[in-house]
Amino acid sequence: MRIGFTLNGGEVAVDALPMARLLDVLREDLRVTGTKEGCGEGECGACTVLIDGRAVNACLVPVVQVQGAAVTTVEGLAAPEGRLHPVQAAFLTHGGAQCGICTPGFLVAAAELLAHTPRPTRPQVREALAGNLCRCTGYQKIVDAVVEALATEAGA
């Protein structure tokens, strides 16, 4: 089946099984591999992407459901000229990424939070990121990074 959608601002079209996971279409068909697979069952959030601005697990979305939608992956967070999204920049300075496998998912989830909630509290940040598992950081530096990024953004 031919399915067309917007990926990180550009139009794409793929021939895929309608029930193929969006995750596989991104990684295997389109070779956009920033989105990771950690479990394939919606638990780890490593595959988080935005669909029409909402963070979802790409391992749980059949590609037939993104026909005509706007999909954003970690590759689409930075500005087109390469300037990092504030959350990406804050992850660098705060040590939010260690092994990095969870990082794309956290960044995308944080980007959604940024878009909907100005100046969230630390508990709110934790709640918003609770669908993303990280085994390296203990989350402290991730929460620090997101709180700072949102503060910068709100201040800017």
Place this chain on the structure above:
Amino acid sequence: MLIGQDLIRADGPAKVTGQARYVDDVRPDGCLYGFTVRSPWAHARIDGIELDPDFDWTDITVCTAADIPGENVVALMTDDQPVLADGVVRHVAEPVALVAGPDRDRALAASHHVRVAYTPLTPLMDPEVSAGNAHRIFRDDNVYSRITVEHGEAERVLAETDTVITGTYRVGLQEQLYIEPQGMMAIPRADGGVTLFGSMQCPYYIVKALKRVLGHDDLNVVQAVTGGGFGGKEEYPSIVAAHAAVLALKAGRPVKLIYRRDDDLRATTKRHPAIMHYRVAVDRATGKLQAAHVKLLFDGGAYNTLSPVVNSRAVLHALGPYACPHVKVEGLMVATNTPPNGAFRGFGAPQVMFAAERHMDRIARELGRSPLELRRLNLYQDGDVTPSGQRLVDVGATQVLELALKEAEAGLPASGVPDRAGGGGAAARVAPGRGVAIAWHGCGFTGNGEAALKGQADVAIEGDRVVIYTASTDIGQGTDTIFPAIVAEVLGISVDRVANADHDTATVPDSGPTVASRTAMVVGGVVKQAAEKLLAALQAEVGAEGAFDDLLAQRKSAAPLRVRAQYRDDLGLVWDPATYRGDAYPTYGWACVIVDVDVDLDTGEVLYRRLVSATDVGKALNPVLCTGQLEGGALQGLGYATCEEVVLDDQGGMRNNRLTNYIIPTALDAPEMVTALVEIPFSGGPFGAKGIGEIPHDVPAAAVAQAIEAACGAVLDRLPMTPERVLAALQES
């Protein structure tokens, strides 16, 4: 000074933009996908392996033990583990056959059509009856390791002392749960050799193992960006690599073997479960420990892996950071027909330190003293002697305790209970509690391990850049950032001009494995030496003294200048592995963990409010990376404490082998953390640095147990302290 600064991690930009390449992100042309056929039985005879004639096998490669070109052995400490089971399986999920196909679905489908005929045999599942059992799994007695550490006359003093306190402590399996599952790719090279590329901690382990499996040494191993390891990618990747290589050679094409999460959980190594008996004599009047007899029993599973090393570290740490004049510790590591256990952050120390700290709490309870007071009375001080007879210097135990207590005075974050969705709001009944626990952790290999290993590192001038060649992998802990900082510091140049070569065994020397909190401390030291040697070599070549850049400008040759340094044993450690006497470790790290919890009195749930830690790190080479390690380790320790439980079926298979049922903490479960550092420099580490990778995992669980007791009186001596167990203990108390 670059050392001590929060340099942004070298791999950071690639990781935050999605450009970092993990093994599954790479797909060479013609790449096949592999899948492993595993035993459903704990113990069985293999009567035959057949391919379903009704399945279309045209594009599928199948391998069994018969296809292994060299020896059917995973070379590690002993040669007991086969690459593929041959004739008999000794644990559930043991690899029996391999399939590869053009995509994952085909490979998975094919695996269901490989028909293995088994005759099930009675397995031995209980470690308590394993040693010497007629049912033999390992050699003639099922014992992987038996170690006794003895100092003074423990038995005599125990017999003569009035107050002897006994306790038994149990801990279960724990899964490393790196978020990137095991993955390896084998690529047959045009020249007849093979390249292994994948997720790993120790490239040279794989080289060593695959030489035997392939029957030749024409192979190189390259580390891909690796999504976490925690020990789980120390020895296990040798098996994945062997499987990928055997398939790739038979198929004549690259083969990628990426574990599904359920497969990873069922098949791979875990932290060893243990049963630990403590008998300790104390002087009631002074509260001082007089003598201790500790018996440890570990279940190693069906193959040896690195179990003896786990036993070794366990016996050496079994008493925690407390002085005791008479000690006998006996550690026994046995075989059962369960999946092999292996390396995991802490290597036996988290198990015994849970027991040791809980036993201190028990002694305090029976003596009517506070747990904190009892600890203060017995903490190691400079000059104290460890159970192996090592005289301690630069002991940081008191310092970390007092610093953590001071940090814990600052305002505690409000309890999250009233605001939590579904948490019961005002109707929830909770009790707050605080626990304090203290750890010591021997840094690096035991005894003369480093002197025997002689880890190497190269540093080279290539153009106007300096390149570091080591086999020490960055698995998230930041080695690729720390080594350039060390080299740049020595050479006095900017860190952007120093790069790490790929961790490819074709070009890097054997620096030893990335384990045992040794990488920054030991290999970092070798890298520092190499940088100093490079400066000297450059001076010699140019025939002048001076700053690196001035010398470089005078250099005539454009050829790379490369030097190699090797671990130099100038610590003068005295260690006898036969008697376990002497200097067990070059130095020790010290840590104190203070946990504040709310215990839900209706549900037994333990809710974390804050974790304060203070850790002696020698020198924080990069504080953000250093505290990041400590925080990550602490949360693994909290998972070990209350939620991480491996539930086994009657064949020893993991029933909860999915992330929905093996529960690790989310950001909402994790506490706010305050991570304080103490820096008592270690003369043998670069710039004074000590190993810090493992110590954070050692005592969070013990601190939680104490906090629960303080909150509600429930006494728990078994991990994990699930809500079910807490509620039961609460009903008993």
Place this chain on the structure above:
Amino acid sequence: MITSHAPVHCPADLAEALALRAAHPEAMPLAGGTDVMVFVESGTLSPPAFLNLWGLAELRGVQADGDGLRLGALCTYTELEADARVQATAPALVEAARTVGAKQIQNRGTLAGNVANASPAGDSLPVLLALDAEVEVASVRGTRRIPMDALYTGYRKLALAPDELITAICLPARHPADVQYYRKVGTRLAQAISKVMLGGRLRIEGGVVTEARVAFGSVAAFPVRARTVEAALVGRPVDAAAADLVGADIKPIDDIRSTATYRLEVARRILQGWLAAVAAEGASSSR
């Protein structure tokens, strides 16, 4: 991964969806997919075809329904949490929505999907029982409403005909004398499957309970009302001791996540805790 090769019917509107449902009853409805995709991936389910509801505008949004609310079948948890009318009418449902999975699941998972999936651990179900919700179902034959209380007939069995789809969940207006409650005890604080959950509603008029709904999840083959407890509560001031009767109403089991003993004890305790808090609140506000 196991990719399903099954065809997916993609109706353009509800009428077409109902026609397809009647013509292909074997095609599994697909809403947010957060249950379906997990079943497919794990190999538990391999339906011959799917019926994709995700694009159906008629099934979206919250509407007034008399004095109550009609929540379209495709309402996600995130939409429910953000909707002021839902917050006012069903605060306990909003609270339950916030405990489902985590953000990514709440953004995609639907309320009707939770109802239709019929897991004993479905987090919204005890609340819907406690609120006397009705499930609106439609087919080519017409539309009807099934009280939540009559929806489940067995483990993962619904009183739906093979040609029917859920089109909405309907909530009655909130009575001013009602207090609502939701409590989830799960495996952790997010991304957690429930071990026990409690949905409750008490109508207290003149210091006396005039209507009681107490419903539990994860303690039986499907979410159940604790009728013995309810009966004991009605006609007197709130009495926390009624919680002790819960053993008559629920029969939990041991499974991979918890034990029957724990579930029964916790069900009793959290109910007792809630009733005691309501009683204390009433006592202090009547003073």
